[in-house]
Amino acid sequence: MSRRPLRRVSTVMVSLAAVALVAAACSSTPTAKKKADKTAASSTTTSTAPAPTTTAAPAPSTTAPAAAHTATTTPAKPTSTACSTSGGPLSATCDTQSPSFKLAGAGANSIQPFFTRVFYYYNQADKGVSVNYSPAGSSVGVTDIEQNTVNFGDSEIPIKTPASGTGGNILQVPVDLGGVALSYNLPGVGGGLKLDGPTLAGIYLGKITTWNNAAIAALNPGTNLPSTTIVPVRRADSSGPGYDLDQYLIDTGGSQWTGSVAGSAASTKWPITNIGIGEQLNTGVAGFIQQTAGAIGYVEYAYSLQAGFTNAALKNAAGSFVKPSQSAIAAAGAQASTLSASNFNIVNGPGAATYPLANFSWTLIYQKQSNTTQGIVAGKLFDWVTTTGQQQAAALGYSPLPANVVSLAHRTLLTLENSAGKALFTS
Amino acid sequence: MSTTLLEEVPPPRLTPVEGVKEGLQRRWARPGGRAYAVLRWSGATVFAVIVLGLVVSLLASASQAFGHSGLSFLWSGTYNATKDVYPTGIYIIGTLVTTAVAIIVAVPIGVGTAAFLSELAPTWLAAPLSVLIDLIAAVPSIVVGLWGLLVLSPAFAHHVEPFLKKIPVLEWFFHGLAYGPSMLLAGTVLAVMILPTIVALSRTALSSVATEDREAARALGATRWQVVRTAVIPSARTGIEAAVILAMGRALGETIAVALVIGNNNALPHSLLAPGATLGSAIINNFGEANPGLDKSSIIGLVVVLLAITALVNVGGQLLLRRRLRGQGAVT
Amino acid sequence: MSATVYPTDPNTRSDTIGARRTLVRESARRSLARRRLVGRIAVGSCVVAVAISLAPLIALVAYTTSRGIRAISWGFVTHIPTPPGIPGGGISSAIVGSVIIVGLAAVIAVPVGTMCALFLVERRGRLAGALRFGADVLTGVPSIALGIFAYAVLIGPGSLIGHFSGIAGSFALAVLMLPIIIRASEAAMRSVPRDLWEAGLALGVRRSRVVRSVVLRGALPGLVTGNLLAVARAVGETAPLLFTVLGASLLVTNPLQPMGALSLTIYSNANQPFPAAQQIAWGTAFVLLVLVLVLSIVARLVSARLNRQAR
Secondary structure (H helix, E strand, C coil): CHHCCCCHHHHHHHHHCCCHHHHHHCCCCCCCHHHHHHHHEEECCCCCCCCCCCCCCCCCCCCCCCCCCCCCCCCCCCCCCCCCCCCCCCCCCCCCCCCCCCEEEEEEECCHHHHHHHHCCCCCHHEEEEEECCCCCCCHHHHHCCCCCEEEEEEEECCCCEEEEECCEEEEEEEEEEEEEEEEEECCCCCCECCCCHHHHHHHHCCCCECCCCHHHHHHHCCCCCCCEEEEEEECCCCCCHHHHHHHHHHCCCCHHHHHCCCCCCCCCCCCCCCEECCHHHHHHHHHHHHHCCCCEEEEEEHHHHHHCCHHHHHCCCEEEECHHHHHHHHHHHCCCECCCEEEECCCCCCCCCCCCCECCCEEEEEEECCHHHHHHHHHHHHHHHCCHHHHHHHHHCCCHHHHHHHHHHHHCCCEECCCCEEECCC | CCCCCCCCCCCCCHHHHHHHHHHHHHHHHHHCCCCHEEEEHHHHHHHHHHHHHHHHHHHHHHHHHHHHHHHHHHHHHCCCCCCCCCCHHHHHHHHEEEHHHHHHHHHHHHHHHHHHHHHHHHHHHHHHHHHHHHHHHHHHHHHHHHHCCCCCHHHHHHHHHHHHCCHHHHHHHCCCCCCCCCHHHHHHHHHHHHHHHHHHHHHHHHHHHCHHHHHHHCCCCCCCCHHHHHHHHHCHHHHHHHHHHHHHHHHCCCHHHHHHHHCCCCCCCCCCCCCCCCCHHHHHHHHHHCCCCHHHHHHHHHHHHHHHHHHHHHHHHHHHHHHHHHCCCCCC | CCCCCCCCCCCCCCCCCHHHHHHHHHHHHHHHHHHHHHHHHHHHHHHHHHHHHHHHHHHHHCCCCHHHHCCCHHHHHCCCCCCCCCCCCCCCHHHHHHHHHHHEEEHHHHHHHHHHCCCCCCCCCEEHHHHHHHHHHCCHHHHHHHHHHHHHHHHHHCCCCCCCCCHHHHHHHHHHHHHHHHHHHHHHHHCCHHHHHHHHHHHHCCHHHHHHHHHHHHHHHHHHHHHHHHHHHCCCHHHHHHHHEEEECCCCCCCCCCCHHHHHHHHHHHCCHHHHHHHHHHHHHHHHHHHHHHHHHHHHHHHHHHHHCCC
16 A cells, blocks of 8 residues: 555644644743653553652743733742642642642633633742643533542532542532623613512523513513513523522522422523523523523623623522622622532522622542642642632632631641541641 | 566476465465555454444443433433433434435535536636635534624524525425524534535545546537536446535534534424524533433433434435436446 | 438428438537536536535635634744733644644544555445445544543543543544545545556556555545545544543643643633633634645645656
């Protein structure tokens, strides 16, 4: 068989690769990086050994692009405490400049902007730690962490406790606080349209079909509502926002919701799927809302903030109508005095200024870290994420974790132990 | 490399062992070489192993779902989120309808374009056009889906769908509220995605028809178009078939692009303008957040159902073609 | 009735043979005119078909270009990514990753696919029919299922590699490319006229040599088209990579490590609301198109040169 055409094609590809590599090498620091990557090779562990990759090679220094940092502070330069033997206090930084740690995580799509940002800033200060996160979905992240093919997972809803996988007990750490906005496109009507559980349930059950329906008009006297048809949009893929709204409708929507297929247990999969349009991911929902007059749908608040949507004011448990905002969502988070992975629901919480649709995002990490140094690095990383890293949350439209949740995260991370069962951190 | 020639030389005297060796060598040498046969067989074996491995692993993962609900999994029409029950029957109908729309739209246009590019277009036009059409194959499905949602969907909602509703004859196909995302839009987006496959492979098939056939038709007094219709297209039939089968496979298995433009409505669509759901869109929507165990197994079950549908459609198509070909006297 | 060779005056109506000849000529002329008209209508409708088919395609490419070109700069192609809101990022790690992953996938799929196509061309019978059927069914498998399969075989517990890596993504993409390459190559090879095969074999040339010199040379444009289609498809796939490659923002060249890819960058950025992220997504889509365009042109030039050399 003639290999020449194949050789030509592969030559072309190799030359393209060479061009790309040369171009890349021109930009990044020209260390012996490529050689280091090859020799350092993957001390690739086989599937039986728990912890995935750790390259113990000279740190491949990354290019710090001409970053015009926004008005957020980067973490302090690490002290000279070595990371390898004992973690010491959880919040103390340690010196990881010489070895390099690559952590891998997978999970929910929604937290990706936050993770990308905090991991970037952490890497700026501590070049030895780089983290890759794959937004393949909460379920994929859960499977991956259970099978120990990643260092950490992330899920919008905690998995049932006690959680365990091939590496033992799994810890669930709250890292992020976000909310769900009901965005709508109604030309002529401004933001802050008041809606409550029964009207929303009616909309999503297909019973309320026009915007000037009596139920909506009753909540909004004085607003001139057009007779446009309501087009309810939902997330076709399972989602945390869907879970929150489902929970809210179960709590406040009355028997019309709980008596339907929706039942009385909230699920990430939207229960009523023969009404309206279902769209993929926040992008799909947002795109559809933007171009369809009369559409209403739920998106993450951070998303709607960036996209400039008009949002509805929802009735909370105290009876007031609250528009979504970072402070209203923070108020909802602050109500979670007894938060834990088994008691994670903060939908429809008490408080006059509380926005009813809010939820935490949970990171999953094994309690027993077979690679001690890596466990120390991961623990300190996530402690930083839940404390100093929260400044990045505000810039993105999320709300910072309330103090009690920060201490819950801290307490959970303190239970990290090495393979012998000894705690990694002292306090 | 010199070719072996039959020589008028008496064979040498050999011992039995040497005789066997000589016979084997001659046997291997003549049909095409041992190495060549090994290459062929290894290629086929590797491919067979991969396909079997894939099918077995899918069936194994889906067995839990099939065991749980039995054959009713295949035609269930209700969706229950809390009980992880999927309306497979609705998905199957959606898949078949969108693929049918895509094929009906794309095959005539694609083969016509291929005929134009290979027979009727001047070279300075044909080459850049075919490169451009091949480029569409490279556009990622999420980009096509987003384009479909952001550009095509409003165009459909405001112009195409109202227009179609006005046509009196097609009332049965096009009626009801139309917001944009619909079976029709999904079929159109699929047609856009499969067009490059059909055009590129049909063009190859058409241009490799022997010049003798064309010249013979021309000598009999056929016009340019008649040459194409009577001499070129029938000879290129195998290539065009391969193109349509590949295109159909792509249309059946497309996930993200369809999920963005079909409206994901788990109800039996009453018209082409209504939103619906397909197996592909259901798989991509539900896998990322599926609950472990039975739920995940059900999604893999949907994949198995999709494979079965693909197989059935292929078999049906081949039977149809074979019947028509028998009439024409051609050999597959 | 004998056909006369010398022309006769069509005005002599009294000559019956002449009259018949005139009738035949007239009807032939009418038939030709009719056939020409049908031909023109058919060509016209082909042109219309081409215009209709090209309109959405051109619109798609134009849309991607118009949204993506604003993001392009030298820094975009050579820097590694930064989070949204922080300027100066780029997609160099994704470009390198895609080239490596798809390159490896092609290295796996092209030889296996071509050999399997040769097998299908040479042999008739049940096995070949079953393999062909397998290829047809495999084209309908959603790419997400291939990603799950590659994860189960190469990454999950008890598997060959055990962690996310570029090569697992290459494997998933190779499985995706195989049916396209097999089917297209088989069709291309079958289109080489049978007499060329037989002439070569009749000369006593070994079969492998016949295949190498005659069939592959003759089918080369079709092979290139089929392989290009497969590679173009593979470069744009996201779902298989989400499960196998994990993505990376740093520049990674070792295929046994998690790497970045263009399609992953598009997927993760398209789902974020920040205008900067959207711009990166469309810019990446544009870069992807340019890469495939370059590859396509180069491959066609190479194949044209090889064809010329063959003559």
